[in-house]
Amino acid sequence: MPSNFLSKLINDPLGDPGMMVEFLCEQRALQFDLGDLSLIKNGELLKISHVFISHTHIDHFIGFDHLLRVVFGRSKTIYLYGPENFIDNVAGKLAGFTWNLVDRYSEAVTFEVIEVHESHMVKATLKAIDRFKKSAEKEIPFNNGILIDEDRFTVRTAILEHRIPCLGFALEEKKHVNICKDRLEKMDYRTGPWLNELKKCVYEGKSDEYVLDVPSVLKGNQKKTLGQLKEEVILISPGQKISYIVDTVYNEANKKRIIDLVQGSDILFCESPFLSEEEARGQERFHLTAYQAGTIARDAEVKKLNVFHFSGKHTFRTGQIIQEAEDAFRGKKIPITKETNKTNNFINQEKLA
Numbered sequence: 001m002p003s004n005f006l007s008k009l010i011n012d013p014l015g016d017p018g019m020m021v022e023f024l025c026e027q028r029a030l031q032f033d034l035g036d037l038s039l040i041k042n043g044e045l046l047k048i049s050h051v052f053i054s055h056t057h058i059d060h061f062i063g064f065d066h067l068l069r070v071v072f073g074r075s076k077t078i079y080l081y082g083p084e085n086f087i088d089n090v091a092g093k094l095a096g097f098t099w100n101l102v103d104r105y106s107e108a109v110t111f112e113v114i115e116v117h118e119s120h121m122v123k124a125t126l127k128a129i130d131r132f133k134k135s136a137e138k139e140i141p142f143n144n145g146i147l148i149d150e151d152r153f154t155v156r157t158a159i160l161e162h163r164i165p166c167l168g169f170a171l172e173e174k175k176h177v178n179i180c181k182d183r184l185e186k187m188d189y190r191t192g193p194w195l196n197e198l199k200k201c202v203y204e205g206k207s208d209e210y211v212l213d214v215p216s217v218l219k220g221n222q223k224k225t226l227g228q229l230k231e232e233v234i235l236i237s238p239g240q241k242i243s244y245i246v247d248t249v250y251n252e253a254n255k256k257r258i259i260d261l262v263q264g265s266d267i268l269f270c271e272s273p274f275l276s277e278e279e280a281r282g283q284e285r286f287h288l289t290a291y292q293a294g295t296i297a298r299d300a301e302v303k304k305l306n307v308f309h310f311s312g313k314h315t316f317r318t319g320q321i322i323q324e325a326e327d328a329f330r331g332k333k334i335p336i337t338k339e340t341n342k343t344n345n346f347i348n349q350e351k352l353a
Contacts, residue, residue, distance in 0.1 A: 003240035004152065005173060007267060010040055013308040013318060016059045017246050019269050021171060022047065030155070032169055032244045034063035045070045050148065052155065053082035054246050055166040056089045064093055068109075072128065075107035079114065081147050081157070083165040086115035087124045087134065094132040102128050116142065116157060116167060145261070151203055153239070158261040160248040162286045168248070170261050173239025177202045183233045190215040201226050202234065243302070246271040246309055249286040250296075258296055265302040271309035272325050275317070290321045294328025305329045 004025055010018035016035025022044070023029065029047035033054055037045065045067055054060055071078065080090060090113045102108060108128035115122050124137040145156040151174070158168045177199045184191065192215060201210060208227030216222050230236070243262035248254055248271075262268050274282045276291035288296075290307060297305040307325045310318055327333075 003173060003266075005171070005240055005242065007242050007269075009269065009306070009308055011036060013310045013321075014312060014315060016062065017054075017271070017309045018060075018063065019242075019244050020044065020048075021242060030171065031067075033060045033246065034067060035059050035061075037063035037066040042070050046074070046076075048078060050079045050155075051081070052147070052157075052167070052169050052244075053080065053086065054168070054244075055083055055162060055164060056086065057247070060246070061089070064090070068094075071109045073105050073107060074109055077110045077112060079112045079148075081114045081116065081167075083116055083159065083167050087113045087122060087137070091124075091126060091132070091134050094126060099128070099131040102131055105129075114140070114147070116147070116159065116165075118159065121147075156261060158257045160245070160257055161251070161254050162247045162249065166247050168243070168245045168258060168261050170241060170243040170265065172241045174203065175239055176235075176237045178235045178237070180233055180235055187232050188217050188219065189233065190217055198226075198229055198234070202230070202236065240267075241265045243268045243270075245269070245293075245296075247287060249283060250288055250292040255296060255299075259300040262296075262300045262302060265300065267304045267306060268297050268300070268302040269306045269308060270297060270325075272307035272321050273309055273311040275314070275321060276324060290325035291328045294325040294330075297325075297329045298331060 004023060006022045006024055008020055010020055018031065018033040018035040020040065021030045027047050028049050029044065031048045031051045034051060048067070082089065090111065105128070110128065111126045113124050113126060119142065121140045121142045122137065123140050124134050126132040126134055145158060146154055147157055148155040153171060153173045156170045156172070160166045160168050179195050179199070194213065194215060198212060201212070206226055208225060208230070210226040211223050212226065212229065214222045214224045214229070241264060243265040245258055245262065245268065248258070270293040271288055272290040272293045273287045274289045276289050279289050282289045293307055294305060305325060307322060310321055314321060
């Protein structure tokens with residue numbers, strides 16, 4: 001069953017990081033990180049309802065001004081999620097501009113800003129009509145890493161280590177529930193609004209004993225349990241899982257957090273700034289190597305690995321980075337150097353632990 005989501009990086013692997021996920025059946029999109037947005041059309045940016053920021057280093061947050069410029073003057077609410085101190089980061093950005101004419105606009109954008117802490121989240125509202133003065137700040141629950149739980153999808157996060165808290169994200173589409181029209185005809189059931197109720201019951205996880213009224217062509221209304229209808233006319237298939245990991249160090253605790261978050265992803269977008277021969281540089285700068293990214297993807301049993309966020313010094317070695325990550329992902333050996341031997345020893349120690 002095709003997914004309702006289309007995911008893409010907003011730049012090439014050497015450019016600023018960011019991933020957009022478009023909804024194929026409606027004018028909506030989710031944005032992960034706000035690097036340089038110059039290649040994204042305004043029409044696409046206007047679809048964004050939620051933005052998820054890993055951390056506010058400049059290459060991950062510079063695009064906020066661009067997004068603000070596009071959405072300003074529109075009656076739109078955008079939800080922004082980020083790590084600790086994120087509310088102040090957003091408020092600081094907005095405070096850098098002069099808003100003396102906002103009362104002349106009949107429509108004004110609103111930002112609902114949520115920052116993630118270990119045990120809770122904090123939410124604040126910043127409205128253009130109020131010159132983006134922070135208001136309604138309050139603490140909200142944070143359970144099981146869930147940021148959003150809508151009818152069709154959830155977004156989860158994990159707090160990773162980049163010498164500051166840095167968020168990883170997993171977007172998980174809920175199961176597809178489809179009505180088999182040929183089976184409806186075979187069972188002599190009519191079409192109609194009851195089918196929407198039927199799908200809703202499945203999405204909400206109601207008991208198989210739950211009873212629905214089912215209109216029949218020849219027999220009138222019948223009573224059927226949800227379990228019966230699942231067998232008779234419903235096809236249920238799993239949704240897609242898309243994960244996004246950037247700017248984090250390779251160590252035992254971090255690796256476990258990443259694997260728990262991205263486990264079984266259909267696509268894992270994962271940073272790979274450095275080659276395995278640069279492991280020491282990666283540790284010093286709290287980034288992954290291509291080999292480490294591939295190892296994590298393999299251990300998390302993801303289906304496809306898409307590496308990006310390459311160091312600018314590797315302009316002419318992008319193919320090598322991709323190949324190294326893919327080889328590690330497929331379990332192939334790579335040439336051993338002093339640095340890769342350190343990584344191999346670390347991985348072997350983890351397996352023995």
